[in-house]
Amino acid sequence: xxxxxxxxxxxxxxxxxxxxxxxxxxxxxxxxxxxxxxxxxxxxxxxxxxxxxxxxxxxxxxxxxxxxxxxxxxxxxxxxxxxxxxxxxxx
Amino acid sequence: xxxxxxxxxxxxxxxxxxxxxxxxxxxxxxxxxxxxxxxxxxxxxxxxxxxxxxxxxxxxxxxxxxxxxxxxxxxxxxxxxxxxxxxxxxxxxxxxxxxxxxxxxxxxxxxxxxxxxxxxxxxxxxxxxxxxxxxxxxxxxxxxxxxxxxxxxxxxxxxxxxxxxxxxxxxxxxxxxxxxxxxxxxxxxxxxxxxxxxxxxxxxxxxxxxxxxxxxxxxxxxxxxxxxxxxxxxxxxxxxxxxxxxxxxxxxxxxxxxxxxxxxxxxxxxxxxxxxxxxxxxxxxxxxxxxxxxxxxxxxxxxxxxxxxxxxxxxxxxxxxxxxxxxxxxxxxxxxxxxxxxxxxxxxxxxxxxxxxxxxxxxxxxxxxxxxxxxxxxxxxxxxxxxxxxxxxxxxxxxxxxxxxxxxxxxxxxxxxxxxxxxxxxxxxxxxxxxxxxxxxxxxxxxxxxxxxxxxxxxxxxxxxxxxxxxxxxxxxxxxxxxxxxxxxxxxxxxxxxxxxxxxxxxxxxxxxxxxxxxxxxxxxxxxxxxxxxxxxxxxxxxxxxxxxxxxxxxxxxxxxxx
Numbered sequence: 132x133x134x135x136x137x138x139x140x141x142x143x144x145x146x147x148x149x150x151x152x153x154x155x156x157x158x159x160x161x162x163x164x165x166x167x168x169x170x171x172x173x174x175x176x177x178x179x180x181x182x183x184x185x186x187x188x189x190x191x192x193x194x195x196x197x198x199x200x201x202x203x204x205x206x207x208x209x210x211x212x213x214x215x216x217x218x219x220x221x222x
Numbered sequence: 223x224x225x226x227x228x229x230x231x232x233x234x235x236x237x238x239x240x241x242x243x244x245x246x247x248x249x250x251x252x253x254x255x256x257x258x259x260x261x262x263x264x265x266x267x268x269x270x271x272x273x274x275x276x277x278x279x280x281x282x283x284x285x286x287x288x289x290x291x292x293x294x295x296x297x298x299x300x301x302x303x304x305x306x307x308x309x310x311x312x313x314x315x316x317x318x319x320x321x322x323x324x325x326x327x328x329x330x331x332x333x334x335x336x337x338x339x340x341x342x343x344x345x346x347x348x349x350x351x352x353x354x355x356x357x358x359x360x361x362x363x364x365x366x367x368x369x370x371x372x373x374x375x376x377x378x379x380x381x382x383x384x385x386x387x388x389x390x391x392x393x394x395x396x397x398x399x400x401x402x403x404x405x406x407x408x409x410x411x412x413x414x415x416x417x418x419x420x421x422x423x424x425x426x427x428x429x430x431x432x433x434x435x436x437x438x439x440x441x442x443x444x445x446x447x448x449x450x451x452x453x454x455x456x457x458x459x460x461x462x463x464x465x466x467x468x469x470x471x472x473x474x475x476x477x478x479x480x481x482x483x484x485x486x487x488x489x490x491x492x493x494x495x496x497x498x499x500x501x502x503x504x505x506x507x508x509x510x511x512x513x514x515x516x517x518x519x520x521x522x523x524x525x526x527x528x529x530x531x532x533x534x535x536x537x538x539x540x541x542x543x544x545x546x547x548x549x550x551x552x553x554x555x556x557x558x559x560x561x562x563x564x565x566x567x568x569x570x571x572x573x574x575x576x577x578x579x580x581x582x583x584x585x586x587x588x589x590x591x592x593x594x595x596x597x598x599x600x601x602x603x604x605x606x607x608x609x610x611x612x613x614x615x616x617x618x619x620x621x622x623x624x625x626x627x628x629x630x631x632x633x634x635x636x637x638x639x640x641x642x643x644x645x646x647x648x649x650x651x652x653x654x655x656x657x658x659x660x661x662x663x664x665x666x667x668x669x670x671x672x673x674x675x676x677x678x679x680x681x682x683x684x685x686x687x688x689x690x691x692x693x694x695x696x697x698x699x700x701x702x703x704x705x706x707x708x709x710x711x712x713x714x715x716x717x718x719x720x721x722x723x724x725x726x727x728x729x730x731x732x733x734x735x736x737x738x739x740x741x742x743x744x745x746x747x748x749x750x751x752x753x754x755x756x757x758x759x760x761x762x763x764x765x766x767x768x769x770x771x772x773x774x775x776x777x778x779x780x781x782x783x784x785x
Contacts, residue, residue, distance in 0.1 A: 156467035156468065156469040156470050157467070158465055158466050158467060159464070159465045159468065164465065164545075195511050196509065196511050199511065213541075214540070214541075217541065221544055222465050222544065222545055
């Protein structure tokens, strides 16, 4: 029989406890995932645009594959933005 | 009351009108019949290929040669600039799996074709098993697995002596193994509430690194060492683990990289570096964005229903639930289709996405069936007008009819069957389709090289070519290896590999051209002429047409030394 006072308090529905112990490995939240996607999208867009800086692109200006890559990276960042309001719900 | 068997448990559709229950059951039966019919066509096609002893798809014979080399304890990764000008650009696992059959029965193409065919069945069974596990709906699960086999792409490459389907099998098994991997120990309260406890939790004790993780990681490694394209699935699996527990995912990724890396460098050391050149550098080819977009358009058009269901599932998981391993797998596999723009890539690059989409479709359909049989009175949240509409009997009736209709529509989208013979002829006429390949075969994707059954004439053509190769003095320069096995000649060159390595600056054809100019080859057999241009030019200069043979819709040009 569980003893009152020693029983772990149940987590509220729709969220979870973070950092229960130094060894705990909590799952990502929607917000954290959102930030990760924004970071990945931003870095991806920078890398796509940076191709021209190192003169690796085969086209003058923004090439078609490059434009697609930058567009996909921007979409990824937008997707991340849309996740930020979802807060601490597990991703 | 009419119980409609839509699962292991008879789904209670009592809320629906009697006529809707009957109609739903009839439509579901029709969908099952259509998919079983497509499966029988697949079995027929596989049986025809198992009996055909020559190359059906260009490159099959070279994969047989890779397998043959493994049976002799030799690596196929070697310097292709010296005789016999051969190397392989694929990892070894599929060939090693096939090797015992080749050792037992000799270098026969049916060995690898059988392995691939069984791999496709295993992948379909894994899809069905996962849907059954997650939703409890047996019929929906079976339809999902059959929908995967009914895909034009699965059908076309399933029974070939190619490593692709074995990779898809390992990928599917890995994802199905890792999905539902939630550690329910302290600190992981998230596993409660938002997602039901996995039924198998008792069988898999909660642990940070339990057997499920090790097994899943092992299957991912197996997929990667079957074909490099599995990298996307490995990333999807690690992304899933990362969402569930970043530290564990990083450790798992590190372990996977260490084991995979150690194997990689060991093979590279064994092959004096030719493994890296053949497996990695030779696979970095020219890229055509238009080709990629064409493949995406075709896949989406042929798999519209399962693709829509998969995207719907992912969006639902992203905003209203939790991202599952299946959802992430689909996203990564669909994105990986972008590699289909590489020179030499093809529709097979979408088979993994098809598997993931079919699995997600099963999950969506299973959830809908559960929703139909649910009682709105048990909901604890207040009933809004919108909810009232979705929970209405009318809407549930529509859903109960929509599920089998969607499966039927998907089957029509990917329809492919033979159009002649006492069974297929009337059936094709009944379905309103006609031969669009010129070889007694209809495929909804239009003209396709793969799909028609080899005929008796094709077999005799192969025998003719093999006999000419046997009679030719010295080695034979052939674009397909099966003729050489049949003729008892050594396998010389791997044309497509030579071409891509030549384009990448990794292949110098000087020695090969020297032998061509010396007319060292008694016969030349060409099909697609996938050789570097200087090699083709040398062949044209030193060899002359001998004869042409038609086989499987292709013209084989046989050349002999000029006098």
